[in-house]
Amino acid sequence: MRKTLILAIAALSCLVIANVAQANQSLTASIKPAKLDKKKKKPVTLVVDIRTEDKSSEAGQNQPPDADRTVVDFPKNLSFDTKAVPNCEGSEADLQNTDTETATEICGKKSIVTVGGPVQVDNSSRTVTSPTGAFVTVASNPNIPGSQQTLVPVQVTGFNGTAKNILYLHSRPTSLPVTNVLVGKLKKGKGKFGNSLDVTIPQLLAGGISDFKTTVKAGKYVQAVCKTTKMPYAATTKYSDSPTTTAKFDGVCKQK
């Protein structure tokens, strides 16, 4: 009797686990130039690309899970100086419902920390090919579940936030009237990481984010040394409809 009960509980657990859609996230990161001095900091271009796979291939589930928060960990070789560029002259609230042009006017062009330009994508690999941008799923019907999903490119612009160590990631598709401002907070990293960017994610458009790529332009905002050649990165994401994921990437630098 006891054995049967244990088996039944085990079977039920399997069913429950099988019904929770497991997300799969990958992370790539790079810096340019990769050849750096051991001690003397140098401005670098930093590229971080986070891709999230669909929950499932089933209709209605064939989109990435709904991310609420992502913490991106950066190697100790990288340092951020948020005082090196002017702060956005408006608040996060001021940027809501704005297009990219208006947001730039509000914040001031000099507060942009990412490489700009329109978002470009590769349709076959479903990835962002421009320096900065995102790919988001949109459902075709707002009233009935399981509707056909489509993937839409979204332009992303990073502004040095109004408050200290805050980054605004202004996200806006070309024509759809949906603006979202992701707010990231730079914190001291733990363990092998130097800094962490803790990003709160509102819902972009109406679906999950399949690719989110940011290129931080070379300047004093982000600088690097090559004290050790190993450059570990990580991205930990929490979702409302899927278990937490941690993606890791082992970057390298060359010492001068």
Add this chain to the structure above:
Amino acid sequence: MTKRNERGRPAGRPRFFAAAAALALLVLVAGCGGEDEDPTTSPDAKAEFIAEVDRLCTESGEESNAAVQERLQPEGKKPPVVDDNQVIEIYEDITIPSLEELFDRIGRLEPPPGDEDEIDAILAAADEALEQANEDPPILAKPPGQGNPFDETNALEQEYGFEVCGAVASSEAG
């Protein structure tokens, strides 16, 4: 004119006939000694109505998906890649007409006795949502709960007990 009449409630069953029938029924009941009638909806009638409306939503969703797939011809099971304008065209050519037809069909059904007001409220919310969508189709891309015109319709449908209609997860509508 009520919303349901606007949606094409059969002309042979106008409201005043229903009112007259209800009045006659009241007189009959009163004549039978004035026993109290339970004004609540029969659970069976409500369950049948929910099943029928959910069937219509499922059917509408399948037809709408087929139309989108035919237009975009996605390869495999991955969502097709589109630009903003294609999304807006889908809303204009497929989503909005499909939802108009769906709520028109729902409006033609006889609601369970006692639930007329709740169903009218759903249809009125849908009317308003469709009006907004027709005026500004891209607004349908707004996330649920964040200004999507169907937020109220979905909430009322879920509150009533539909399992398909309005059961759009927060990460799904659009």
